Amino acid sequence: MVKVLPASRDERADVRVENASRYLKHCYVVERQLMRTLAAKFVDTSQWDFKRQLAQDMWETSRHADALRTRILDLRYPRRDVDKKYIPEMLELVAECAKGSDPTEFIGGVYGVLLPELLRAYETYLDLTDPLDDAPTIYIVRHIIADKQTQIQRMRALVEAVNPGLFEHTTAWQDYLRQFCAAVGGISGLDDPAPKPTAHPLAGRPPYEIGRSVRRDERWRLALFHLPHENKYDVEGRKAWQRIEALDKRVAMQVWSAISHFNEIWAAEVVAASMWDFDSQPWDFYLDLARWAWDEARHSTMGYRALQGWGWDVPDLIPWGNALYNAMGPMPPIQRLALLYFYEDGLLRAGTKQIELKILESAQDDGSAQDMDFDWADEAIHVSFGYTWLRHLLGDSNAGKEELTRLTDEARDIVARFVAEHKDDPEAKLAPYFNRLYDIIAAMLQDIPDDQLDIQWAPVVADEEVLKA
Amino acid sequence: MPAYTVSLVYSGAQFSVEADETILEAAERAGVLLAYSCRNGTCRSCLTRVLSGCAEHDPDYADELNIDADELADHYRLLCSALACSDLTLEK
Numbered sequence: 001m002v003k004v005l006p007a008s009r010d011e012r013a014d015v016r017v018e019n020a021s022r023y024l025k026h027c028y029v030v031e032r033q034l035m036r037t038l039a040a041k042f043v044d045t046s047q048w049d050f051k052r053q054l055a056q057d058m059w060e061t062s063r064h065a066d067a068l069r070t071r072i073l074d075l076r077y078p079r080r081d082v083d084k085k086y087i088p089e090m091l092e093l094v095a096e097c098a099k100g101s102d103p104t105e106f107i108g109g110v111y112g113v114l115l116p117e118l119l120r121a122y123e124t125y126l127d128l129t130d131p132l133d134d135a136p137t138i139y140i141v142r143h144i145i146a147d148k149q150t151q152i153q154r155m156r157a158l159v160e161a162v163n164p165g166l167f168e169h170t171t172a173w174q175d176y177l178r179q180f181c182a183a184v185g186g187i188s189g190l191d192d193p194a195p196k197p198t199a200h201p202l203a204g205r206p207p208y209e210i211g212r213s214v215r216r217d218e219r220w221r222l223a224l225f226h227l228p229h230e231n232k233y234d235v236e237g238r239k240a241w242q243r244i245e246a247l248d249k250r251v252a253m254q255v256w257s258a259i260s261h262f263n264e265i266w267a268a269e270v271v272a273a274s275m276w277d278f279d280s281q282p283w284d285f286y287l288d289l290a291r292w293a294w295d296e297a298r299h300s301t302m303g304y305r306a307l308q309g310w311g312w313d314v315p316d317l318i319p320w321g322n323a324l325y326n327a328m329g330p331m332p333p334i335q336r337l338a339l340l341y342f343y344e345d346g347l348l349r350a351g352t353k354q355i356e357l358k359i360l361e362s363a364q365d366d367g368s369a370q371d372m373d374f375d376w377a378d379e380a381i382h383v384s385f386g387y388t389w390l391r392h393l394l395g396d397s398n399a400g401k402e403e404l405t406r407l408t409d410e411a412r413d414i415v416a417r418f419v420a421e422h423k424d425d426p427e428a429k430l431a432p433y434f435n436r437l438y439d440i441i442a443a444m445l446q447d448i449p450d451d452q453l454d455i456q457w458a459p460v461v462a463d464e465e466v467l468k469a
Numbered sequence: 470m471p472a473y474t475v476s477l478v479y480s481g482a483q484f485s486v487e488a489d490e491t492i493l494e495a496a497e498r499a500g501v502l503l504a505y506s507c508r509n510g511t512c513r514s515c516l517t518r519v520l521s522g523c524a525e526h527d528p529d530y531a532d533e534l535n536i537d538a539d540e541l542a543d544h545y546r547l548l549c550s551a552l553a554c555s556d557l558t559l560e561k
Contacts, residue, residue: 348504348512348514349504349513349514350504351503351504351505353506354502354505376506377507379506379512380506380507380511380514381507381512383506383513383514384507384511384512384535387511387535388535396537398539
């Protein structure tokens, strides 16, 4: 007698580990590449509200990719295949999205087409898979879906506030990307591929390349520097700052830390550009740098929030410099990373964040102190990232250490030359900003009683001097 | 458990450290300000050279610290993760 029992349950059960992991890998490849693309477009976007939102979405995308990658490896998928063999059609699809001709077209394409397509793929996966056998994936995918829906809603709300009509103005681009997505069989890879839209008027653009210099939001006047320690030649700027210090060292620290935080955007840009420039590093490299870049964008937002909190017209009053990023423009990516690491490592070793936090606490400015405290914790992680990945890139050896020193020294020389070359540019002068700020701060202080405390520490210290401490 | 004395060569500060506390914890308890950040031996803010005496990293976590063999051989320690095993003088 050769017989079998009937199927133990009626519903279709045709999902297997192999096709589940293959499906999820499609999503992972799109998420991984989208993360890198969002990082690069964050650098290239000047509009402040869009810029910081792209940074947040980039980091969230890194978490989605990480969760998928971990789950794919659970599903007997060879590690080499996950980390080294990407699906060309998915890479092509994201590469097309990156070809948006400006940030608005890019946003229209990603939030109008790619993310909805990803959502469709995740929802289809939930429909297909088994809630018991594949429960760990379902947990992950449900969270990703919730995040993606939030990302789309959040960006649509931002577009409505900042650039209404963005989605309507980019319908041709969205139409092209929809056709391109159909041509690769959708993100799931389950659809029958349609013909490639080669005849579409927007087809055939050259590959995207990240910019080597940044622009700032047009609401701000062009500025190279943001605080006097960056440009030793700006004597008038330093004097103007010292007038603010003379009001009260704690006030100077409050304003200094807010302006400094706001301008940390350059650090986010350096790290995010590295995520694009390095295209074949271990997954944890991207995961760590995504966090690093997002943190620095958060710090920038902290500064913006503090400056706004004092009721100030931030674009009018606060310099938003571009020199720190643009001076590094000609450097190879690893040298930019080395220089950033040098700055952040030096500040922590000198205890600068600790001292600044104590001064903000003495000012009883709980908001600024809280910002500084979390910034300090983040920076400790960043230094660990820098240490780990520079050793990885340069080699864990004496030769690697020597090369790091050489790259850093050379980078500092390049920045010093940039500052010297631009010292007389009108955009290098900070006195006009600080003189106006002085008047505003002095007027605000008139109604605040003197507490007779005298803080001796002055925040006007050149970075190079701090780093030697 | 013996308490050891830690001396800082530049600032002249001194404080005692118990056998079961890190050098950074002892400094904080004594109100001595040392640069630190992560408290986990990864950010290297507290990397300091031991000029005399003995300090060793907590063996339970030694493999997770961001310090290399050359630095260890040169008597550098991460104070957030190092325990004293004698009186010490630090390059601080």
